[in-house]
Every structure is written in C-alpha cells, then in structure tokens.
Amino acid sequence: MYLSIIPTVLLALVLQTTQINFQQLIGTWQLVRFDAMDQLRNSPQYKNADATMRAGLEYKIQNRLENTVYKFVPGDSLKFTDYVRQEVVQKLAKIKISSENVLTIDTGTQTREAKILEFSNDRMVLEPISDKPGSGKLVFERIN
Numbered sequence: 001m002y003l004s005i006i007p008t009v010l011l012a013l014v015l016q017t018t019q020i021n022f023q024q025l026i027g028t029w030q031l032v033r034f035d036a037m038d039q040l041r042n043s044p045q046y047k048n049a050d051a052t053m054r055a056g057l058e059y060k061i062q063n064r065l066e067n068t069v070y071k072f073v074p075g076d077s078l079k080f081t082d083y084v085r086q087e088v089v090q091k092l093a094k095i096k097i098s099s100e101n102v103l104t105i106d107t108g109t110q111t112r113e114a115k116i117l118e119f120s121n122d123r124m125v126l127e128p129i130s131d132k133p134g135s136g137k138l139v140f141e142r143i144n
Helices: 002-016 035-041 051-067
Strands: 027-034 069-073 077-084 087-097 102-106 111-119 123-129 138-142
Touching: 027 035, 027 051, 035 051, 051 077
Parallel strands: none
Antiparallel strands: 027 069, 027 138, 069 077, 077 087, 087 102, 102 111, 111 123, 123 138
16 A cells, blocks of 8 residues: 555655756746735735725736746847836846756846746746745746
8 A cells, every 4th residue: 555655756756856957948938926916915005905006006916927028048048027117128148057946047237046946848936036035936837
C-alpha cells in the first residue's frame, strides 16, 4: 500500500527541482492576477469607499493587469511594460535564470529578481524578491 505512493512522491520532487531554461519562457505573457491587488480589495479603505472610489480603483487594477505584458525574446531579452509616474512605458532588459529558478531582470539602471514558483507551458507564477515584504505573487498566462 505505502509503496504505491513512492513514484508519486519521487515525481513531485523531480518537478520541484526542475530548472527552467530561457527557451521555455520565449513568448508573450499577460499578468492575470497579483496578490497585492487582492490585498487592496480586502482593505478597510477599499471596503469603506463609496461606489465611485471603488470603480476608480477597479479601473486602475484592470488597467495594470491589461498593460503588464512580458515578452521574452531570443537573446536572453525581455520586452515589458512598466509604469513610470502613472504612465505605461516600454522597457528592454536582459534576463538570467539561476539554478534555483530565480529570474533576474536587468534594465541597466535597475535590477529586479523574482522566484519562479510555478511554471507550465501556459502559466507562470512569480514571487518578487524584495526588501518590501508582502508584495505577493504574480500570475501570468501565455498569450502567444
């Protein structure tokens, strides 16, 4: 009985330690969920806000989701959208992936890191590595 679960446990361990390579990332990924946005929706400020204020926040949340697109291209590069002073801008960065599946995004002026927690052909979950705790996970879906 107990022997029958051993292959399942071994498979789970292998999948957890599988290193992701850059070629697997190539394509376009859309942000579909961000924990920080869920935290905002559950905050007292949001819950106590009037309908107009909540509608404005929902618009900003949806705008952020729709405009956060990562396009991994050959050459270990990433084209992505970012916000600078409330405006959407296009940026280009170099990418590295460590053996621990830590994604390093280097724009030349700024370096960001995120742990790849989950990865499949059509879904990727990142957790930013930051001095600011609680930013939460980002869930991306492949759109191309």
